[in-house]
Amino acid sequence: MDIDFRNQLLPCVSVFAWIFGILLVLMFVANAHFGEAISGFLNGAFGGRNLAYLLTTLSRATLIVGMALAVMISFRAGLFNIGGEGQLVIGGLAAALVGVYMPGPGWLVMATGIVAAMAAGGLWAVLAGVMQLYVGVPLLIGSLLLNYPARYLGSYLVGHPFRDVASGLPQTHLVPNEAWLPLFSGTRLDMGILFIALMSVLAVIYCNSTVPGYRARMNGLAPEFARASGLPVKRIVLQSLLMSGAIAGLVGALAVFGLHHRFTDGMLVQPLYAWTGIIAVLLVGMVPWAVPISGFFFAAIQTGAAGMERTADVPKEIGLIMQAVIILFVAGRISGVSLAGKSGENDNGH
Amino acid sequence: MGIDLVLDPAFLQSVPRFLTPILLAALGGAICERAGVFNIALEGFILVGAFCAVLGSYFMGSEWWGAVAAMAGGVGMGLLFAEFSLRRKGDAIVVSIALNLFAAGLTVYLLRTIFGVSGAFRDSGIKGFSGIDIPLLRDIPVLGPLLNGQSILFYFAVFAALALQLFFARHRLGLRLRAAGENPAGLSAGGVDPQRVQLWALVLCGALCGLAGAQLSIANVNLFVENMSAGRGWIAVVAVLLTRGRPLYVLFIAVLFGFVDSLSFRIQGFGLPQQFTDVMPYLATLIALIVLSAWHKSKTA
Amino acid sequence: MQVDLSGVTVRFGTLTAVDNVSLHFSPGEIHAVVGENGAGKSTVMNVLFGLIKPAVGTIAIDGAEMQWRNPQDAIARGLGMVHQHFMLQDSMSVLENIVLCSEPVSNLGFVKFNTARARLREIAETYGIGVNPEKRIADLSVTERQIVEILKVLYRDAALLILDEPTAVLTPQEAASLFQILRNFRASGKSIALITHKLDEVMEIADRVSVMRAGKLISTKPIGETSKAEIARGIIGGELPASLTRATQAVGEVVLAVDGLQARGVGKTVGPVSFDVRRGEIVGIAGISGNGQTQIIEALVGLRATTGGQASLLGHTLRGLDVGARRALGMSYIPADRQRVGLALEAKVSENAAIGREGTKAFRNWLFIKRAAMTSFARELIESYHIKVAGPNARTSSMSGGNKQKLIVGRELSRGTPLIIAENPTWGVDIGAIDFIHRELIRMRDAGHAILLVSTELDEVLALSDRILVLYENQIAGEFAAADADRLAIGELMTSRSKVVQVA
Amino acid sequence: QDKLFVYVSPDVIGVNAFLKMGQTGTEAAAAKFGAEAKTFESSNAASRKENVEAAINEGASIIVMAGFEFNDIVTELAPAVPDTQFLIVDQCIENRPDNVHCAVFREHEATYLIGVAAGMLTKSNKVGVVSALDIPFLHRYTDGYAAGAKAQNPAVAVDIRWVGGENPFADPVRAKEQALAASAAGSDVIFTATSGGDFGVFEAAKEADFKAFAVDVNLCPEDPEHMVSGTLKRVDNAILQAVEGIEAGEKQLMLSLGLKEKGMSIIGLEDEGLAESKCLIASMPDVLAQVREVAAQIEDGSLTVEDPMFAK
């Protein structure tokens, strides 16, 4: 009991003290009124007229949780896929192009757009996997570097051939109204969150109860063990990446059909959805059921920080800093998969 | 275009400007790599260095103080890395990702709180390094425009690459760094704490990355812009991985990247869409990575 | 230099690894410390050397109490340690390894390699041992590496040498030359602490022997006042288990046929090797580690690409088959590295037990895995292989090494495949577990399975095998039938050409 | 104070003169009508939308938005809140509800004049322009300039360069490199329309010694030796004027401001303040004369400058 207390509770308390202390220092630097800042934060994250800000948080959480699920699928399989951004962009692009150019009833356009986005994102991720398996490019770097071609390809396509000239921005035309994701009545929240809720459930089932999920997990915990035990390692790698990329693509599609209704250059990159998704997964050590909670938590930090900026003039980057600090302090406690140990690994298969 | 371009003095002049930050950061990364610290937070290190350089230069009124402050900032990041990765045993990749975000957030936060501006901070009070004119060098064709008239940081970076080679081979700390990366138990057995050695690696890496940032903010231009490192840290990481931390190869790769990067600027003049020229350095990196990995794989498989 | 450890106690969490142990080392004396795996021998020596701080206890040199902050302090006072595992930097030269951590440096911190070279030459002349200082460790044989470790200690001018199982990786001949070196040291007045598992060695060279069991010091006696049997009883705290019996039996058809197999090794090609394994026999491969065993096994299991020749299992060629297909064809594999290859330590026991079976009807229902089936299967294994663990849902990392090994052995043997490949199956596990695993292997052999056993422990190979192949420098250097197997002859083959130890 | 005006910027304001002017304009309007003024800075597409939603939620009576990035957002949000007035500066949307108002500029008229001046000044017959990103809106700068230069001097070649990169609107480093590259390729007059990157171009002007033009506000004091002139965009005036109209109850207000309406101008077009501007154009009577003549033609309609934004 005594030992338990010292080993478990005390470090937690000290971590909270540290994080809180850093928060205070940051506010002091910004010369902010503490109470005002905190109430601005809470209001910005969870309040507002008719809970408008809570809905904003949920809307942001939709995309962050989606990216976190994508990342989780590959991380649990031991695949350090940090190319979620590229997969997200490619997915969004595919969704927008289908949404704008495909004729037919709205629901069909949307469904096709979502499928196309998932396929495109999945293939983009698989590309990184192929480079690792057959060329020997470490996935960590390969997937990261593939972000840039994705980004610039998107930028080029919406800036030149598929540009909505009249809008004045590098962006596609609007997706027709009928293909938008409907809003929950009386709110500004679109139904994309339902897709992500469903995905969360599916992901938990996949991780805990299916054969491929079990195999991927074993590969993530001990790749050499998986190989020597005769698991189909290459298939695990490609399958996991395909799923991971497909979820990222889905998130891109939801951003297009739910939030922005077209693809604008930079709209999926600048808000750092992919990176936030990564840290959301790391925060909870890749435990599937906890990932949506953690994603929501980070979304709240971001919208809360924006609220803090509006009311107390604390730059909203405080949100980014706090996210990083939280991860730093839990980094030592994250169990499950050691990422650094595996990043440089090459596959020596025949 | 080929030969004219290569002989164009303005083009040659720009190559060192591009390669210096990458070279300095990659050398820092190389030290970590050799010491067994998987540091992929170079992007964040550079960013903090760039910010501190402006901070130091602006408040102390000299570019030298700027460089000192940049190194201090980089070292600070190194110490943070050490605290969370070595002492608190955080996974290096997790710590790296967090520190990159931390740097991105902190620099903007401080930009807004200290200078009250966002986006960019520019002031005539920021003193920067200017080019050094070396009389003899100036008159050599091709090499002259390439090497002459650069900031002191460029010459330092090249020197550092050569010195680091010697350092690893013959210096006490260099030897211990390599041991920390290869078999740290051997160090412990000899009574040297490998974590202490890795701490030194992070300190040196921080200083070099800080200077990389200084080159960006008080040598290439005299101002700080949000997210000024703009992916250079990741290219440096790739350079480190490609070379496995061998300083001379790092130098070679950095020159290559500097060349491609400045080439991409020139090529816009030929009417290619901006996105194509923008993606060039990353594609070049990716291709280099693929070619070298494939070559390596065929050698060892 | 008189060195005294008194009343040392070390705890790791709740485990008391060393319990109130006192030891004395005198000049000109070889003091052997023996005990089972995990008895606490290494831990005591690590305390003496300053690597571990004891909870209780003191270290005194010539009567003066010492406080070690780190090994550097101990080294400065004349202690030197050759560790159980090599502490060398493979990519560095011999010279760099020797100076590492005690570098002679100039003002700027640059290492004066010439000074070091001269000192090394001096040592070679004094003690009659030496290795080319410019060679890379990676290019050295195991014996040469052991010599580099000893040179490191001599370079630091140690008066007390601690040697933790220095002969574990040596052949009998090499061990003999090492002992000659140790005798030279003894003659020059140094103290030597020698940890070993081999009682014959103790009887041969030690002046005094201490026995440890479960962290406690059982006895310390001059060698003349004790016997091998008494020491052995002290080690295990009772009588030795009955020795293994192995009835001769007729062998059956060929299960594994290997024909000119080649694979890429470290630097050069392994093989070509040809041999076969039949039903009802254990074929043992002896050899010092690093002579190609790993590559051959990996090539057979499908973990490593072959570069020539071929192998077939029950008449089916293995070419082009991946690990899964080979296992499905009738092969099981007990890998040497249980921590990384044999198990996923962070996963549950049941998840480790079911690996490779998750695709079968019993464990899968369409896409879904049958958790209940996994748990009950793990429970069966735990019972029938006497695995000590909290239960099927415990984390695998919570088990001791011996029990981890039993889990792997149980998982693989229970598949009942015609061929079983076992690589160092008892490495680092305690006597009880060794005995159990040996009996299981023999039971499988008796039941008509073909077993390929690779072990760097010559005694193990001798005890189990019906036929013995000796590997030396990536080739099969010889073959023996169990009946004519001779320790010394095999030892000779294991090192046919390596004679780096020059005794003055 | 129950009245609230919110200014929502599309990007961080930073050293972006245009966005700053939007802020001062909103503040001036608020002061005039006794309202509180707040600024919500955005940094990306998602935060733009969130900020406008927040402004509605905070009960703003007028929301001022600078830039075309807000079109979709206003289209989507405005119909649901008829009591909130939306003012978009720089751009307008189709099928406006009553509560959406616009103030747009004809930037190309001013950049055309800059082009005329550049065409006169170049000795190499090569002029350059560096702009942030290859987007239609910025072609009002680059193409207007090119048209002016060619009209003035048919022999002239125009080198158009884009900053691009990770943050094109605030990257002086890349802007500087592009300017140096253009200069190296022969341009001896370079026009910069890169927002946050302008200072990089000025540094290049010092190093490579070329003449430079800038946009939006008078930046000549930055480098009186190389800065010839620049366009002026009176965003603050436009906002004030528009808010007056909105407060007076106008619906679907639409302001289009060019040279004629004094919404756009270039330094040197008016005598007032020219001497103190530190711009080189003050000491170039022939350039002044020519620019003023062309400006007069544009104002009286005898010369129309095509809007490049909808070309292509």
Ligand SMILES: Nc1ncnc2c1ncn2[C@@H]1O[C@H](COP(=O)(O)OP(=O)(O)OP(=O)(O)O)[C@@H](O)[C@H]1O
């Ligand atoms: N760092 C450690 N943390 C926890 N337990 C440890 C640690 N090192 C050793 N132990 C445990 O302490 C006990 C004594 O270990 P030690 O290595 O001293 O045994 P040993 O007698 O040298 O065995 P062997 O013959 O296998 O080398 C063992 O149970 C071991 O598992």
Ligand SMILES: Nc1ncnc2c1ncn2[C@@H]1O[C@H](COP(=O)(O)OP(=O)(O)OP(=O)(O)O)[C@@H](O)[C@H]1O
């Ligand atoms: N660093 C450590 N921290 C905590 N426990 C440890 C540590 N190292 C070893 N142990 C514990 O000590 C026991 C033996 O570990 P060791 O690493 O010696 O494994 P082994 O050599 O495979 O097994 P054994 O020595 O028991 O045959 C295990 O129960 C393990 O959990």
Ligand SMILES: [Mg+2]
């Ligand atoms: Mg052990």
Ligand SMILES: [Mg+2]
């Ligand atoms: Mg031991």
